[in-house]
Amino acid sequence: MSYLTLFLTAFAAATLLPAYSEILLGTLxxxxxxxxxxxxxxxxxxxxGSVxxxxxxxxxxxFKDxxxxxxxxxxxxxxxNRFNRYGQWSLLLGWLPIGGDALTLVGGIMRVPWLNFVILVAIGKGLRYAFVIWVVLKAGAMAT
Structure with a gap:
């Protein structure tokens, strides 16, 4: 059940819904x-969620009109124009707490090919979660 809760919290955190998956991940x-x-x-x-x-x-x-x-x-x-400046590589920053969700939305607007979109977003988000786990492990090691 904890994995499902983590999945759903992480999913919600990637959308415009207010959710903080790092807190749950750190706790688990x-x-x-x-x-x-x-x-x-x-x-x-x-x-x-970014997809x-x-x-x-x-x-x-x-719907823009x-x-x-x-x-x-x-x-x-x-x-x-901002997205075009850095191109699809900016999707690596889709994990940012401010602006990351907008980047993935604009990636859709710009019709980045799905395979590129998913790979770049997953790399950025995977690195962010690996960092969160590392910080929790380091903090735990320092506390003992």
């Missing part, structure tokens, strides 16, 4: 769970 990593599986499920959930962002991004052009749409054409143009 300090217990007797296999670290690989904690890392795997957190990375998988967070990556899949949802990418899917939403791919739908933006269908609607009155209720929350982003102006000017904002979309600026986001596309």
């Amino acid at each position: 990593a300090s217990q007797d769970y296999p670290l690989f599986w904690l890392w795997f499920w957190a990375t998988a959930g967070n990556t899949l 949802v962002n990418g899917i939403i991004g791919r739908q933006v052009d269908r 609607r009155r209720w749409f929350p982003v102006s054409e000017t904002q979309l143009h600026k986001a596309r």
Whole structure:
């Protein structure tokens, strides 16, 4: 059940929902769970949440002219230009707490090929979760 909770929390954290998977991952990593599986499920959930962002991004052009749409054409143009400056490699930063979700959304808007999208996002998010686990292990080792 803990793995499912971690997966769902990591998934939610990658969307616009307020969730903090690092806290749950850190708590579980300090217990007797296999670290690989904690890392795997957190990375998988967070990556899949970013794929949802990418899917939403791919739908933006269908809705951008609607009155209720929350982003102006000017904002979309600026986001596309910023993304083009660094290209799909910027998806490696999809793990950032501020702006990371927007990067994956713009990656969808820019129609980054799915394989590239998933690989780049998974690398960034996997490295972030590996770092969280490392910090928890180091903190635990220093406390003993």
